[in-house]
Each structure stands twice: as structure tokens, then as C-alpha cells.
Amino acid sequence: MTPSQIRPHARTPGLPVASTALFLDFDGTLAPIARRPTEIENNPSLNELLRQAQLNLHGRLALVSGRDIGVIDRMIEGAATCVAGEHGLQRRTPHGEVQSLAAHPSLPDAMEAFAAMARAHKGLVVEHKSASVALHYRLAPSAEEAVLDLAERVSASTGLTLQAGSMVVELRSPGPDKGAALRAYMAEVPFRGATPIFIGDDLTDEAAFEAAESFGGFGVIVGERRPTRAQYRIAGPPRVLDWISRSLESSLFEPGDLRWEG
Incomplete structure (x- = not known):
């Protein structure tokens, strides 16, 4: 929509x-x-x-x-x-x-991918949820392009739904x-x-x-x-x-x- x-x-x-x-x-x-x-x-x-x-x-x-x-x-x-x-x-x-x-079976893979990027970029914040994971870049706006690129690649490889928000990107179980x-x-x-x-x-x-x-x-x-x-x-x-x-x-x-x- x-x-x-x-x-x-x-x-x-x-x-x-x-x-x-x-x-x-x-x-x-x-x-x-x-x-x-x-x-x-x-x-x-x-x-x-x-x-x-x-x-x-x-x-x-x-x-x-x-x-x-x-x-x-x-x-x-x-x-x-x-x-x-x-x-x-x-x-x-x-x-x-x-x-x-229920959480998508590939959610742990997405969590690890977001965690790895957060370790590499100061200011990125990972938010773990029961059926999704979010990566906040409000404190690291210069990382936006890299964050969105990673999220798109992980979504394509796992089938998780990509959902963009205000200075945040989320990979969620389809539903x-x-x-x-x-x-x-x-x-x-x-x-x-x-x-x-x-x-x-x-x-x-x-x-x-x-x-x-x-x-x-x-x-x-x-x-x-x-x-x-x-x-x-x-x-x-x-x-x-x-x-x-x-x-x-x-x-x-x-x-x-x-x-x-x-």
C-alpha cells in the first residue's frame, strides 16, 4: 500500500x-x-x-x-x-x-546480522522482539545506506518481511x-x-x-x-x-x- x-x-x-x-x-x-x-x-x-x-x-x-x-x-x-x-x-x-x-525460523540469522553491523558501527542499536528484530540508526544517521542495504539482503535471503520506519529498519516474521x-x-x-x-x-x-x-x-x-x-x-x-x-x-x-x- x-x-x-x-x-x-x-x-x-x-x-x-x-x-x-x-x-x-x-x-x-x-x-x-x-x-x-x-x-x-x-x-x-x-x-x-x-x-x-x-x-x-x-x-x-x-x-x-x-x-x-x-x-x-x-x-x-x-x-x-x-x-x-x-x-x-x-x-x-x-x-x-x-x-x-510464532517467530520465523530465520529470525536468529537476522538478529546476528544486525548485531554484527551494530558492533561495526558506533551508535546503532539492536532491538530484539519475539517475532522480529529492529536496527535503530537515529544515533548513527550516516549508516543509513549500509543499514538499509543489509536489511534488504537479509530479507531477500530469509523471507523475513522488511519494514522501514523513522530512523529504524525492521525484519519481521511475515504476518x-x-x-x-x-x-x-x-x-x-x-x-x-x-x-x-x-x-x-x-x-x-x-x-x-x-x-x-x-x-x-x-x-x-x-x-x-x-x-x-x-x-x-x-x-x-x-x-x-x-x-x-x-x-x-x-x-x-x-x-x-x-x-x-x-
Whole structure:
């Protein structure tokens, strides 16, 4: 799926909280991007907002992240029941059942290849997950070409899915993406029949923007302007939290508050 061109500000009616499902990415959306994946700390104000959203939305809240479910749980201190991890390869249902895809047999080879490159380039950070492995180059931007070349070669030789993000490349076991995770939630109570909003910042969120739109909802991209399937844009995590808070207070998710220029 290729993102569309940057869209002009659309005029979408406000969505009542009583009939909305809210899907949220974490890094770059609810929390600023950290230099290293391990450097993000718990935010009590964020977690209290998530608890309030969980209550007001009657459970129609899900975090859909590239991180492992266990990592998200520790950061949000259990504020949300529904969490999808590893871009959809893991998913905890509204009933608390965790569904996880088995790791591809070639994943250890990819982990070793990334580890070897990290040893050779100062600043590269390897993030190990249950069914995927990521190589972050935010602290070593000059290594981008070498990182992408390695990831493409390993993907071609192993059958692992190559997924690029913001200053990160990931090799993941083939399987569901964030769009598939949103669709799975929308087939379940209490999400079924609601109108979804997905808020995210990265290329990995594009499938979820498309999925939200297919259910009559919309996507909100966080950060800089770029080609996207999202219909709205918001400047950064503090604005995201403010918009969610105001929407819960007014019982209306008003997209008119969002501007491409904001």
C-alpha cells in the first residue's frame, strides 16, 4: 500500500465518544521519540488519560505499537486492556487473550546480522522482539545506506518481511500488520459497529490509516507533513494528548480541531 499525496484539510463531522473507537500508536504519538528504545519513561499523566479514555469509551481503546506487548504494559501501567504489539504480530483481545505469531525460523540469522553491523558501527542499536528484530540508526544517521542495504539482503535471503520506519529498519516474521490488528479489533465487542480513529506517526501506521477509513473513520498523522493515507495532521505528542483530553471532556472527537498547518 502506497500512501496517497498529502491531503487538504477535510471536513468530517465530529464523532461522538459514545460511538467512537480510538486506536493509538505509542512512540512518536503518545510519547516523544527517544534516542534509544529503552530511554522512554513512564508518564503518570499519560497513563491517567488512557485510563479515562478506557472508561469513557467503554473499552473501545487499543494501543497498536511496534513494541512488544509486555513493554507497552510496563510503560502504561496496565491502563489499556487492548494492546497490539510488534506492528500486529501480537494482539491482546478485549477478553485478555494474547495472540502471538510464532517467530520465523530465520529470525536468529537476522538478529546476528544486525548485531554484527551494530558492533561495526558506533551508535546503532539492536532491538530484539519475539517475532522480529529492529536496527535503530537515529544515533548513527550516516549508516543509513549500509543499514538499509543489509536489511534488504537479509530479507531477500530469509523471507523475513522488511519494514522501514523513522530512523529504524525492521525484519519481521511475515504476518499481520497494524491495519490487520485494527480490523481484528473492529470485528470484536466492544469495538464492533463503532467508528475508528487511528493516530500514528510512522510509515508503519499507514495500513492502519487505510483500515480506519474503510470503516468510515479517519487517520491522524503526528508530526511533519508527508504523503499519507491519514486525513488529518497534528503537530506532536503533547498536542495529541491535549486533543484526546478535550475530546473526552466534550464527548465529541472533533476533527475540525485538527489542521494540516497545525
